[in-house]
Amino acid sequence: MERSKKVEDSKTIMTEMIMPDDTNPLGNLMGGNLMRWMDVAAGICAAKHAESHVATASVDNISFHLPIPLGSVITITATVTRAFNTSLEVFCNVVTAEITGLNERRSNQAYFTFVAVDENTLAPTKVPKLNPETEDEKMLYKGAIRRRELRLLLAGRIKASEATEIKELFQP
Numbered sequence: 704m705e706r707s708k709k710v711e712d713s714k715t716i717m718t719e720m721i722m723p724d725d726t727n728p729l730g731n732l733m734g735g736n737l738m739r740w741m742d743v744a745a746g747i748c749a750a751k752h753a754e755s756h757v758a759t760a761s762v763d764n765i766s767f768h769l770p771i772p773l774g775s776v777i778t779i780t781a782t783v784t785r786a787f788n789t790s791l792e793v794f795c796n797v798v799t800a801e802i803t804g805l806n807e808r809r810s811n812q813a814y815f816t817f818v819a820v821d822e823n824t825l826a827p828t829k830v831p832k833l834n835p836e837t838e839d840e841k842m843l844y845k846g847a848i849r850r851r852e853l854r855l856l857l858a859g860r861i862k863a864s865e866a867t868e869i870k871e872l873f874q875p
């Protein structure tokens with residue numbers, strides 16, 4: 704029987720304090736530093752689920768809702784939303800707060816796709832299935848199939864005529 708894992712098995716939480724080296728000339732967190740941390744947290748999560756090395760295949764839109772000032776504390780939570788054949792989708796949520804823990808707010812989110820790769824050949828390898836349990840996990844799991852189709856279309860890996868889940872977007 705095919706093996707499946709829970710979301711909790713690979714949930715990854717990363718906390719960082721924004722230091723002077725992390726900021727732009729306005730004294731706020733530089734976007735590229737945040738993207739790097741999100742990639743690291745999401746990559747650890749994906750590797751834990753896949754139990755193998757992983758490569759970042761794509762990142763969906765990352766929005767920056769608010770500036771994150773020097774001295775803030777960010778918490779990045781990464782969870783697998785769905786595993787496919789050799790790839791898996793990870794949702795990354797970023798919450799920002801003052802060092803005291805006050806003024807907590809959601810600042811960024813993104814979906815990452817990773818591909819599990821063999822350590823020696825670097826060829827894509829199969830990943831365990833995901834077994835969603837909570838209502839939120841089930842909702843993210845359900846939507847993942849549409850997000851996957853859209854990103855494969857944008858990456859030029861499938862044609863609009865091959866889309867099934869999102870075909871109504873392309874009908875006249």
Ligand SMILES: CC(C)(COP(=O)(O)OP(=O)(O)OC[C@H]1O[C@@H](n2cnc3c(N)ncnc32)[C@H](O)[C@@H]1OP(=O)(O)O)[C@@H](O)C(=O)NCCC(=O)NCCS
Pocket residue numbers: 758759760761787788789790791816818820827854855858860
């Ligand atoms: C990602 C990578 C391993 C895919 O290799 P590939 O030979 O194109 O593999 P395949 O065509 O067999 O596709 C493998 C899986 O990747 C998925 N995939 C490939 N490109 C993708 C993209 N742009 N977005 C989302 N998924 C993608 C495929 O859908 C497939 O998933 P599935 O097996 O679950 O159906 C390869 O393109 C690679 O090594 N890229 C560079 C990765 C890297 O260096 N990342 C760091 C960037 S700085």
